[in-house]
Amino acid sequence: MTRRPYERPIIVRHESGLGNKLSRVPALRPQEEIDGVSVEELVKTYGSPLFVFSEQTLVQRQRALADAFAVRWPKVRTAWSYKTNYLDGICRVLHREGAWAEVVSEMELDKALHNGVRPDHIHFNGPFKPESALEKAFRGGTLVHLDNFDELRRAEQVATRLGKRPGVAIRLSVAAEGIPPWTRFGFHLESGQARDAVRRLLAGDKLDLVGLHCHLGTFLLDPAAYREAAGKLAAFAEELRTEHGIRLQFIDIGGGFASHNALKAQYLPAEQATPSFEQYADAVCDGLRALQGPPKELPTLVLETGRAIVDDAGYLITTVHATRRLPDGRRGVVLDAGVNVLFTAWWYRHDVVPTRHLAGIPEPTVLYGPLCMNIDVVRDALPLPPVEAGDRLVLRNVGAYNVTQWMQFITLRPAVVMVGRNGQHGLLRKPETLEALTSWEEVPEWI
Amino acid sequence: MNLGTRLGDLAISDSGFVFDPYTGASFTVNATGLHLLRALKDGVIDRAGLLAGLDEAFDVDGADAGRDVDDFLGQLRRYELLPRDFELGASEVTP
Numbered sequence: 001m002t003r004r005p006y007e008r009p010i011i012v013r014h015e016s017g018l019g020n021k022l023s024r025v026p027a028l029r030p031q032e033e034i035d036g037v038s039v040e041e042l043v044k045t046y047g048s049p050l051f052v053f054s055e056q057t058l059v060q061r062q063r064a065l066a067d068a069f070a071v072r073w074p075k076v077r078t079a080w081s082y083k084t085n086y087l088d089g090i091c092r093v094l095h096r097e098g099a100w101a102e103v104v105s106e107m108e109l110d111k112a113l114h115n116g117v118r119p120d121h122i123h124f125n126g127p128f129k130p131e132s133a134l135e136k137a138f139r140g141g142t143l144v145h146l147d148n149f150d151e152l153r154r155a156e157q158v159a160t161r162l163g164k165r166p167g168v169a170i171r172l173s174v175a176a177e178g179i180p181p182w183t184r185f186g187f188h189l190e191s192g193q194a195r196d197a198v199r200r201l202l203a204g205d206k207l208d209l210v211g212l213h214c215h216l217g218t219f220l221l222d223p224a225a226y227r228e229a230a231g232k233l234a235a236f237a238e239e240l241r242t243e244h245g246i247r248l249q250f251i252d253i254g255g256g257f258a259s260h261n262a263l264k265a266q267y268l269p270a271e272q273a274t275p276s277f278e279q280y281a282d283a284v285c286d287g288l289r290a291l292q293g294p295p296k297e298l299p300t301l302v303l304e305t306g307r308a309i310v311d312d313a314g315y316l317i318t319t320v321h322a323t324r325r326l327p328d329g330r331r332g333v334v335l336d337a338g339v340n341v342l343f344t345a346w347w348y349r350h351d352v353v354p355t356r357h358l359a360g361i362p363e364p365t366v367l368y369g370p371l372c373m374n375i376d377v378v379r380d381a382l383p384l385p386p387v388e389a390g391d392r393l394v395l396r397n398v399g400a401y402n403v404t405q406w407m408q409f410i411t412l413r414p415a416v417v418m419v420g421r422n423g424q425h426g427l428l429r430k431p432e433t434l435e436a437l438t439s440w441e442e443v444p445e446w447i
Numbered sequence: 448m449n450l451g452t453r454l455g456d457l458a459i460s461d462s463g464f465v466f467d468p469y470t471g472a473s474f475t476v477n478a479t480g481l482h483l484l485r486a487l488k489d490g491v492i493d494r495a496g497l498l499a500g501l502d503e504a505f506d507v508d509g510a511d512a513g514r515d516v517d518d519f520l521g522q523l524r525r526y527e528l529l530p531r532d533f534e535l536g537a538s539e540v541t542p
């Protein structure tokens with residue numbers, strides 16, 4: 001008699017909720033390749049864990065965003081939100097596609113300049129812009145978005161010292177239904193603070209008001225919030241035109257569009273919950289309709305979309321190091337990548353797929369990272385058939401914020417590579433070495 | 448060692464559907480799990496016997512079947528399909 005293929009023996013109770021969930025789990029389709037390059041080949045070449053970016057997806061998302069808005073508004077500009085992912089290779093692909101830069105610190109400003117972005121093609125946000133940063137920005141014609149009254153004053157002083165009269169924008173904090181307000185940034189529209197800021201700016205007579213900016217928040221699943229916010233910005237812009245004769249060059253609606261990820265508390269999967277760029281564009285452009293004037297004179301619509309462009313383009317390849325049984329019956333899996341490199345595991349139920357067909361029935365499984373810390377959980381309650389040490393798992397939609405917010409903690413950070421559109425691949429960032437790490441350390445001579 | 452009546456009275460279908468008439472709970476087992484459940488029900492309660500049976504029916508070469516059997520019995524104990532203090536009989540096969 002021929003022996004049947006072996007699987008780890010499993011028994012799973014049909015529990016309220018869990019049983020239903022498990023029975024609804026679609027078979028995990030393995031992902032053996034990323035844009036035609038085998039995951040195994042990538043790991044052999046660059047090691048595991050490994051971040052991989054798809055140039056194809058990056059370009060597709062950027063173009064899809066730009067196209068969705070271009071057919072709905074006369075002048076549209078995208079400005080790549082550096083903090084979302086400021087690896088030079090990523091930024092340069094997006095700049096090649098026509099994106100300007102959006103930066104929130106002097107370091108990011110320098111990085112954008114280093115990537116060859118024209119200084120006057122940079123939007124400069126954030127609550128912390130020291131004089132040196134303002135000076136650099138004003139010298140090059142970078143568009144500064146003022147955040148508070150002290151900054152307004154500081155900007156006037158710097159402009160006066162430079163003998164320049166820069167065009168600036170003010171950042172507004174706008175209330176939109178269902179969105180927790182980010183009131184710590186910008187001038188509040190509803191309280192009248194924004195009007196005070198305009199009056200103050202005009203009275204100072206050192207800066208020209210050329211734009212309005214507003215960033216509502218991040219991963220906003222309801223396009224209606226954008227309709228409301230854009231409507232308020234448009235109404236305010238009309239007020240500026242009729243009361244002060246100001247014709248704005250741009251209205252910047254910030255970032256915040258959702259990627260194809262799922263928040264932990266989210267019930268619907270991403271395919272159902274994440275609005276399309278078209279839906280966001282409809283909402284924004286609907287809201288802006290309150291603006292008067294011939295199309296040629298309407299302000300440029302600026303988008304600072306971050307995660308919705310790069311998240312879907314990023315993968316994290318991990319390797320199973322060990323498995324264990326937890327006292328509550330769940331399967332525990334120890335991976336070689338944890339929250340030290342996958343910061344977004346705090347918020348997202350990341351999509352996880354194997355690279356081979358996993359036989360067997362899915363069991364409730366927890367994915368742990370390699371850190372000796374209880375908090376190092378990459379996914380909890382993931383229905384997964386049994387895996388073995390050495391198996392690879394691919395976490396998808398991890399391109400946003402991870403390779404900027406990751407920590408060098410307990411282990412060294414892994415390599416980041418890009419797979420090109422013709423099957424070529426190369427490093428975006430080398431794996432860290434102990435030598436590189438310790439090169440920043442000093443030991444005082446008395447030790 | 449007494450298996451307890453729970454395991455003995457389980458209704459087990461060929462498709463791996465398991466029903467516990469005492470609690471009304473139902474379970475799914477995979478093919479190897481089904482094989483082990485049936486063996487236990489048939490009174491094979493020593494490690495060597497269970498492993499030999501698995502080896503006969505399945506291609507276990509290269510797998511850590513000893514570890515997997517312990518894990519499976521742990522699951523049965525957790526679901527109270529085996530008594531908490533259930534232990535396999537002596538084994539010549541470990542580790």
Ligand SMILES: Cc1ncc(COP(=O)(O)O)c(C=O)c1O
Nearest residue numbers: 081215218255256304305306307
């Ligand atoms: C001012 C500003 N613009 C753009 C972004 C990008 O946001 P997202 O990645 O949600 O599109 C952020 C992120 O918080 C931001 O603070």
